[in-house]
């Protein structure tokens with residue numbers, strides 16, 4: 363019989379105005395993967411932060427290897443063998459990969475150990491990365507890494523602590539299918555060594571592939587804990603949202619109009635080559651590719667966040683010069699960025715300000731005063747539409763759960779109502795219910811004649827939503843596929859096509 367390595371009993375945690383956890387029981391068996399699921403704001407991250415001492419519980423018990431423990435901070439958690447990979451990654455960007463892994467416990471010289479032994483640190487890092495088959499350079503600065511690589515780095519760090527419990531809070535939200543496979547093989551390796559994993563994700567298919575048991579939280583309560591084998595997608599979804607969802611990708615075919623946006627021979631030296639495509643009124647153009655293929659960079663170049671060495675952009679047939687986001691917004695574009703923490707939210711400001719940020723012009727009355735009442739009304743409207751879970755719209759956005767922060771960003775660009783909307787991973791970290799809601803809003807916008815570019819690493823989302831799909835590989839467009847020719851294999855073939863030709 364598998365033995366319990368961890369038990370959490372009657373865990374309660376409140377924040378001002380929110381009872382995040384309402385007497386939650388949870389357990390973890392040795393050498394297994396236990397999935398933790400639930401809607402945005404259900405309390406998943408909070409439960410795990412209770413475990414690792416970031417937000418110790420108000421009351422309740424934590425029993426580790428049959429002994430009650432108190433875990434006042436993350437360092438104590440690590441000493442107990444519990445490591446967590448956070449939803450909001452927080453690496454030290456200026457430092458290298460190896461410094462991030464060994465931070466605070468660097469190998470040193472001599473008995474006194476004043477000086478860091480860089481050679482030894484390099485060697486240890488090499489060994490660790492090789493053991494996990496991770497393709498990272500120990501000396502590379504972390505700020506140069508993609509989100510996917512940062513995630514891998516965090517996993518390597520957890521392993522380096524010899525943790526016997528590893529908590530992964532939405533580890534795959536920024537990964538493409540190949541990288542997810544890689545992560546899963548790492549998890550299997552960990553399991554074989556007797557490590558237990560608590561796995562938080564909104565992606566249903568992953569849960570059935572990787573988890574042994576699943577616990578669903580709803581509004582701070584444990585609604586079910588069961589072996590995964592006794593659940594299916596429908597029972598899981600109804601446990602999460604308390605109702606049945608029928609259609610996950612409600613595609614409505616609508617008439618496609620004239621060319622709205624045309625990009626011709628765009629170049630960004632070293633990154634993007636010979637990029638040409640067009641986008642029509644009422645069209646949803648999906649953009650697919652592996653992490654690092656240049657999808658985000660391409661969108662940034664179109665939106666004026668990246669300097670292009672050549673290329674032309676036409677909107678409604680007219681040549682426009684887009685050298686900054688301001689130019690892009692003037693040309694009728696909106697851009698929901700992929701990385702909400704670096705380029706998206708302003709953490710210390712309210713939900714309201716974060717929502718209206720891109721649309722302040724729209725609230726300036728004749729005398730230059732802001733129309734606060736209308737601003738509030740619109741915010742409340744989108745809060746309800748996207749079911750953003752927050753005590754009030756005046757709450758500081760960084761206190762919202764990850765998925766709810768993402769919903770605020772989606773609301774920002776929906777409110778701004780641009781003609782051309784570029785969405786980079788719009789539903790990352792968003793729960794199934796709200797995801798369906800966002801999909802139907804996107805579809806509705808398209809049916810109203812808006813033009814949409816949607817970058818997504820989730821192939822079902824791309825295939826379900828897009829009229830055409832543009833595949834990017836190593837900074838080039840390798841295919842633009844029509845809706846009727848869409849399937850996962852074809853897209854993946856083009857996403858890796860340049861590699862294949864080279865081989």
Ligand SMILES: Nc1ncnc2c1ncn2[C@@H]1O[C@H](COP(=O)(O)OP(=O)(O)OP(=O)(O)O)[C@@H](O)[C@H]1O
Nearest residue numbers: 377382402403404405406407408761762763764765
């Ligand atoms: N530091 C904080 N201050 C105030 N409220 C908080 C804080 N941290 C979490 N909350 C609130 O606690 C509730 C649970 O949040 P939590 O982050 O645990 O959700 P989650 O299940 O991880 O959701 P998601 O899927 O969106 O990541 C939410 O209502 C959130 O706003």
Ligand SMILES: [Mg+2]
Nearest residue numbers: 407449763764
């Ligand atoms: Mg969370």
